[in-house]
Amino acid sequence: MSKPSAPLSLKLVLIVPYVVLVIALAVAVGSLSYSAGNRAVSTVSEHLLLETVGRIAQAVDRHIVGSGAVLESAFPDGMAAPEKIESDFHELRTRFWIATSLHIDPNNYVYYGNESGQGLGLYRHSLQDAELRMKINADEHRAIYRFTGIDGPLNFERRETKLFDPRSRPWYQDGKRVTGHTWTSVYIDFGTRELLATRARRVLSSAGAFEGVVATDISLRALNDFVGRLKVSPNGIAFIIEQDGNLIASSASPNIRELPDGSSARLKARESSHPLLRSAYRLVQERLATPDATSLPRVLTFVTEEGEEIHVAFDRIQDKAGLNWITVVAMPTSDFMSGVTENATRTVMLAAAAVVIAIVIGLRILGWVAGDLRRIGEAVRKVGEGELDAPVGVARNDEIGALARSFEAMQTRLRTDKLTGLANRDAFMQKLNKRVELARSDRRAAKLGVLFIDLNRFKQINDQYGHDAGDLALQEIAERLRTNVRGGDLVARYAGDEFVILLDQVASREAVGHIRRQIEEVLRQPLCCIEAESTVEISVGGAIGEALYPDDGLDAQSLLKSADRAMYVHKFADRAERGDAPA
Known part of the structure; x- marks a missing residue:
């Protein structure tokens, strides 16, 4: 004869299922919280990346927006260039002063060269102090004059030891070749060892023939400082590159490298010592080679060789003068996930207590709510079957009542x-x-x-x-x-x-x-x-x-x-x- 099984407590039978339900719900809520936090992190990081890319684009635009106006002030479109600089010297000097006054930082240098080998440049040291660089004869060395104020007297300072011929300079050759405005490639300034970009435009004679080129330099130091100060995330980076991969500005590494002989050279992104910068650059280069590369800005995600997930956003900055730079922002997912796990744990604990209370209250109001929901559902079913005037029969002042009224309004619109x-x-x-x-x-x-x-x-x-x-x-x-x-x-x-x-x-x-x-x-x-x-x-x-x-x-x-x-x-x-x- 088999022994009877031990009796079960009625309280235990009633409590255990609810305890299991509470624990299951708490775990489910915690899991959902973690999943939602993960998705929220992805959304926030994507928005942050796009916003940062946009801020960089705005900074670049503010940095270069005045260059076109500077050239137009120096040589307004349609104004014929003089055959000789000395024949129109005072007007040129005045216009160059006005041009460098528009955006003295960064457009503080305007210069002009012609087919005769003459050259004239005005460099602003400050609002009042300026330097005039001039050569009248092609075979003479350029003379440097200092003066104060727009019409201040010229004080000879020195004559350059190296012969300067504007016709041999890249900005002159690029401006001569292109009919409109053009940008030179970014280069290193010999004196300051900072990156510069030059915007140039050809100038025609009164007969419509090519006469010379007017140009202005833009120092990229302020742009590099701006990118360097960007705080994307604890380990995030931002950088700007040219089409060939040369760094223009970066928050993670220098944009210039020093050669063994003491000279400086441009630093390519693939040669950077920062691993995240190199990885982000490789991904961007691969995506730019795809057919959908014109759909920008874009946000991508990739996993490094170490298994770390990285979010990358990039965009292209272009203008009518041929500027073609690429802005990139990258950050690890872990920068935003540190608090998600702790938050999920706290959520599970709070959810467990909330579920217990919700069960007690919910069972009491469930029948009341479910009845009205069933009536609304029945009305929806009848409308789906073509009975547009099916009555809802729910009169409440809460959200369910609002739903019923909205449905009745929809019925009215359908009829x-x-x-x-x-x-x-x-x-x-x-x-x-x-x-x-x-x-x-x-x-x-x-x-x-x-x-x-x-x-x-x-x-x-x-x-x-x-x-x-x-x-x-x-x-x-x-x-x-x-x-x-x-x-x-x-x-x-x-x-x-x-x-x-x-x-x-x-x-x-x-x-x-x-x-x-x-x-x-x-x-x-x-x-x-x-x-x-x-x-x-x-x-x-x-x-x-x-x-x-x-x-x-x-x-x-x-x-x-x-x-x-x-x-x-x-x-x-x-x-x-x-x-x-x-x-």
Whole structure:
């Protein structure tokens, strides 16, 4: 004989499932919290990356935006260059001073060279102090003058030891080759060992021939400082590169390297000592080689060889002068994930307590809420089956009540013609079908009738006064029909300029005919919504066909077809009486 199993406590039976449920819900909430935190981190990091890329683009734009205006101030577009600098020296000096005053930082140097080998440059040391660099003869060395103020006297300072020929410089050759503005490649300034970019533009003679090139230098030191100060994340980086991969600015490494002989050279991104910069550059180069490289800015994610997930955003900066730089921002996912795990643990603990309370309260209100939700769901099902006027029957002041009211408003919109405010075709057909079913099931029910209305001269109004006037005419006709039918009748817009009326409880065909004639008289009245010229009154009129149940049809479709045929009979009869040609 087997031993009976140990009795189970009723309290244990009731409590254990709920304890398991609470723990399961707490774990689920914690997992969801971690997952949501992970997704939130991805979203936030993506927005941060795009915002940082945008900030860099704005900084670049602010840095270079004035260069075009500087050149235009030095040599306005269309102004002919003098054959000799000395013949127009004072005007050139004045314009160069004004040009360097526009954006003294960074556009503090404007210079010009011509085909004769002459050169003139104005370098601003400050708002008042400036330096003039000039050579009149091609074979002489450039002379340096210092002066103060726009018209201050020139004080000779020195003459350069190395012969400077503007015609051999890259900025001159690029400006000569290109018809508009052009940028030189970024290069290292010999004196300051900082990166510079030069914007140049050719200048023509009075005869339209090439005469020389005007240019301005832009120091990229401030741009590099701006990128260097960007705080993307604890381990995030930002950098700007040229198409060939040379660094322009970086927050993670220098943009210039020193050679063994003491000279300086550009540093390429792939040669950087920063591993994240190298990895991000490789990814960007691969993506720029794909067919969809024009869809920028973009955010990408990749995993390093060490298994670390990295988010990268990049964009291209271009202008009409040929500037083509690439901005890149990269950061590890771990920079944002440090607090997600701790937050998930706290969430599990709080969720466990909240679930216990929610179970107690939820069981009490669940039945109340579920009943109303079931009623709303039933109404939704009926609407899906075509019953547009299915009642919801929920009266609450909370969100469920708002949902019920919103659904009822949606039902109203589904039943209503947007232009006229009348019932639409679907609502009319549903009402007609119900009324026919009622009449079919109850032989004692009063007869019903259908009027089918087609406006006669609506197309003429559209053609003569425009579609806006046609819409106003339809609205006025709809209002007339609405106010000239009985309380139990239904007026609907069927299609275009066609209307239908469901006549409820009509005694005979004569009663239907009487109502039809009343409607015809209403339609013949002049329209008030159209301001006609002089004293001309505009009216549309309409042909109306009628059908009576069950004499003209035993279902909704047959009644409508019968009314439609009768409408055309009246329409052709009216045309024959007026002598109108068929439309």
